[in-house]
Amino acid sequence: MLDSTIELPRPSPAVMQKATLSLEHALGDSRVMGPGEAIAAYARDDSETSVPPPDLVVLAESWSDVVQTLAIAEKLRVPVTPRAGGTGRTGGAVPLAGGIVLCTRGMDQIVDIDRREGTAVVGPGVILGDFHAAVEAEGLFYPPDPNSWESCCLGGNVAENAAGPRAFKYGPTRDYVLGMKAALMGGQELFLGKRTVKGVTGYDLTSLVVGSEGTLALIGDIHLRLIAAPPAVMTLVALFDNVGKAALAASEITARGVRPRCIELLDAGTLEALRAAGNAVNPRAEALLLMDVDGDDTACERDAERVADAADSIGTIEVLVAQSAAHRDRLWAARRQMSGAVRKMARHKLSEDIVVPRQKIAELLTRVQRSCENFGTRSVSYGHAGDGNLHVNFLWDTDNERPAVSQSIEQLFVDVLELGGTLSGEHGIGVLKAPYLGLEQSDALIGLQKQLKSMFDPHSLLNPGKIFQPNRHGNC
Ligand SMILES: Cc1cc2nc3c(=O)[nH]c(=O)nc-3n(C[C@H](O)[C@H](O)[C@H](O)COP(=O)(O)OP(=O)(O)OC[C@H]3O[C@@H](n4cnc5c(N)ncnc54)[C@H](O)[C@@H]3O)c2cc1C
Numbered sequence: 001m002l003d004s005t006i007e008l009p010r011p012s013p014a015v016m017q018k019a020t021l022s023l024e025h026a027l028g029d030s031r032v033m034g035p036g037e038a039i040a041a042y043a044r045d046d047s048e049t050s051v052p053p054p055d056l057v058v059l060a061e062s063w064s065d066v067v068q069t070l071a072i073a074e075k076l077r078v079p080v081t082p083r084a085g086g087t088g089r090t091g092g093a094v095p096l097a098g099g100i101v102l103c104t105r106g107m108d109q110i111v112d113i114d115r116r117e118g119t120a121v122v123g124p125g126v127i128l129g130d131f132h133a134a135v136e137a138e139g140l141f142y143p144p145d146p147n148s149w150e151s152c153c154l155g156g157n158v159a160e161n162a163a164g165p166r167a168f169k170y171g172p173t174r175d176y177v178l179g180m181k182a183a184l185m186g187g188q189e190l191f192l193g194k195r196t197v198k199g200v201t202g203y204d205l206t207s208l209v210v211g212s213e214g215t216l217a218l219i220g221d222i223h224l225r226l227i228a229a230p231p232a233v234m235t236l237v238a239l240f241d242n243v244g245k246a247a248l249a250a251s252e253i254t255a256r257g258v259r260p261r262c263i264e265l266l267d268a269g270t271l272e273a274l275r276a277a278g279n280a281v282n283p284r285a286e287a288l289l290l291m292d293v294d295g296d297d298t299a300c301e302r303d304a305e306r307v308a309d310a311a312d313s314i315g316t317i318e319v320l321v322a323q324s325a326a327h328r329d330r331l332w333a334a335r336r337q338m339s340g341a342v343r344k345m346a347r348h349k350l351s352e353d354i355v356v357p358r359q360k361i362a363e364l365l366t367r368v369q370r371s372c373e374n375f376g377t378r379s380v381s382y383g384h385a386g387d388g389n390l391h392v393n394f395l396w397d398t399d400n401e402r403p404a405v406s407q408s409i410e411q412l413f414v415d416v417l418e419l420g421g422t423l424s425g426e427h428g429i430g431v432l433k434a435p436y437l438g439l440e441q442s443d444a445l446i447g448l449q450k451q452l453k454s455m456f457d458p459h460s461l462l463n464p465g466k467i468f469q470p471n472r473h474g475n476c
Pocket residue numbers: 045046081082083084085086087088089091092093104124145146147148151152153154155156157158159160161162163164165213214215217218219220339340426427463
């Protein structure tokens with residue numbers, strides 16, 4: 001079993017006292033939160049990672065707050081952990097080495113939405129759901145839709161290259177980021193990428209920073225590409241008597257050349273959680289696919305029919321089509337409830353987000369079931385089957401079950417890689433998956449990435465302990 005416990009050296013009290021004085025002087029007392037009850041919330045995110053509280057939290061409200069914090073922190077060699085909405089699933093915003101949590105949640109301005117150019121500029125603290133509403137009010141569309149959209153922020157989305165159900169047709173966050181303000185440890189300011197919808201000047205450092213999990217640079221104002229809103233959307237639900245058929249149907253739909261905007265798969269355990277949360281789900285169903293098709297009315301009708309035919313060819317219990325916008329909303333509200341509903345099934349839940357070729361989903365789910373039987377663990381799975389991206393959720397109640405859960409997780413990763421998949425589809429590596437990176441990537445590739453990291457952050461102060469396991473002296 002691999003060990004995911006990481007302990008990093010923290011800055012001394014004397015250094016933190018100097019940092020506090022310098023930050024209060026530069027930013028004002030109200031932006032700097034010292035030890036006390038409120039700071040504890042900044043020691044965790046939406047994963048099972050928990051560490052002692054940071055020494056300080058900086059509540060940045062402007063770019064200047066960010067730049068000055070990075071300058072002071074590097075001078076005093078204090079580690080900095082960037083944070084936005086705190087909804088991350090792999091411990092990315094958790095301050096492993098104490099020091100400063102630099103929270104950009106207060107930088108929440110939608111600076112511009114330009115209809116003619118099809119672009120927008122947003123602060124890193126803008127809540128994704130607020131941005132969707134503002135963009136849609138202009139008749140435009142910003143597709144990335146992690147199911148946490150009510151509380152996650154654009155800065156966190158860019159740092160994680162977040163995706164969500166609609167990524168199957170429209171791609172993840174990276175596909176929409178044109179450029180951004182970035183600041184390095186020490187406070188050097190850069191503009192990465194472009195403001196226009198096209199441009200290939202220089203190395204594509206924008207793409208490098210997207211998905212870098214807060215380890216390379218602080219992200220400020222983000223320039224985004226918007227697209228035309230599809231005029232109509234139709235929602236279908238296909239019910240199956242076993243999850244293998246649901247997985248095969250997802251593969252059959254795409255093999256027939258249809259591109260729904262999302263294909264979400266829910267297994268038997270997930271349906272049980274939804275029923276327990278008060279949703280009426282056909283008792284014969286052991287799995288379902290929730291799907292949207294979009295386009296004009298004719299395209300929706302045609303694609304819905306093709307999707308239903310493909311699912312029926314594998315063998316459904318029934319295929320339902322949502323009859324109204326309210327019905328659609330109810331179905332998607334149940335999908336969004338799922339994480340919370342599953343969480344109620346046990347004291348602890350750890351959601352892995354692996355990807356396999358979609359034709360291998362059924363094989364993977366069989367292997368997960370076998371491994372749970374072998375190790376005596378429990379899991380339920382759901383996720384973005386169109387992309388082959390499944391959230392395998394391990395559930396446990398007592399600490400003495402944890403070693404078996406770790407064995408199941410490691411077996412999951414081994415199976416995923418044997419089937420030609422990858423460790424993370426959208427949640428990132430963070431701290432939880434760092435011990436497993438070497439299962440997928442060669443030493444040479446990990447070494448090259450560490451060299452890149454050291455060019456951006458020579459003293460390994462920015463989000464230490466994330467993505468790459470620290471070496472013995474505590475550096476990334
Ligand atoms: C119920 C639920 C459903 C979810 N569904 C999905 C889903 O469908 N798809 C998906 O992709 N994810 C999903 N997630 C995971 C999570 O919401 C995403 O990873 C999201 O992008 C995190 O955004 P955040 O603002 O909460 O970031 P945080 O958790 O605060 O931070 C995430 C990472 O970004 C870094 N960071 C934050 N702000 C900055 C900044 N300004 N500059 C540099 N780095 C920064 C942090 O250091 C950290 O490494 C879900 C989470 C929950 C709780």
